């Protein structure tokens with residue numbers, strides 16, 4: 445496994461008027477790693493994803509990806525460079541089938557550009573066939589080969605999330621950002637996604653997960669960054685994170701405590717570092 449940083453955020457901030465959603469964030473993601481980004485509600489996790497994927501611009505700081513400064517690059521250029529993401533709520537075209545949806549991701553990386561497509565009909569047909577095959581392969585990878593011709597509008601929540609992952613993978617990424625991918629999934633689907641993420645990482649893909657399901661994230665990630673009120677309060681292995689007093693305080697001392705995250709943190713802490721458990 446390589447240890448080179450694929451993604452590096454240096455002093456990244458994002459302000460919305462008077463609110464600092466992300467404040468001077470330093471974060472390094474190692475190539476090939478499964479990296480978690482956690483924090484209580486409103487901590488700035490999705491905003492951090494927006495800053496990495498280029499959906500929103502930094503107010504300060506720099507973003508380096510794969511050795512290049514992409515701070516000023518628009519989202520499309522970052523997709524082309526190898527950054528792709530899914531959203532907290534899947535963003536899909538309801539009328540498209542699962543296959544067509546994944547094909548839209550393939551088209552973003554197709555070698556069949558505009559000029560090629562008008563100059564060579566035969567080349568375009570061959571490219572379309574290759575794209576269709578690749579989209580089928582990706583649907584099979586996420587266990588949805590039988591749903592290829594099903595309109596997205598008829599899929600339930602778990603499969604919709606999987607279609608979104610397949611579409612993201614279709615862009616041929618080096619870095620996959622998954623925003624609350626386990627939220628709303630049943631235990632079997634959650635396990636499937638965990639196995640899928642491990643398989644992708646074993647194949648060399650770097651994955652960053654924003655997640656509230658603490659058991660899921662602490663069980664799968666090699667490294668975890670913790671945000672609270674936009675500020676990084678911890679960065680380390682899952683065992684280090686659950687034993688970190690600042691993390692415990694952030695989760696257990698939330699102004700509006702989330703019972704599920706408190707319970708999961710306690711549970712994860714018991715499994716990872718019983719001697720450091722808060723009483």
Ligand SMILES: Nc1ncnc2c1ncn2[C@@H]1O[C@H](COP(=O)(O)OP(=O)(O)OP(=O)(O)O)[C@@H](O)[C@H]1O
Nearest residue numbers: 460463464465483484485486487488489490491492
């Ligand atoms: N476009 C925006 N305009 C104004 N404020 C925003 C905008 N996007 C996010 N915020 C604010 O920035 C803060 C961080 O939001 P963000 O969605 O990044 O947090 P989060 O950690 O992903 O939260 P959650 O876990 O609840 O999804 C919140 O206070 C949010 O209201």
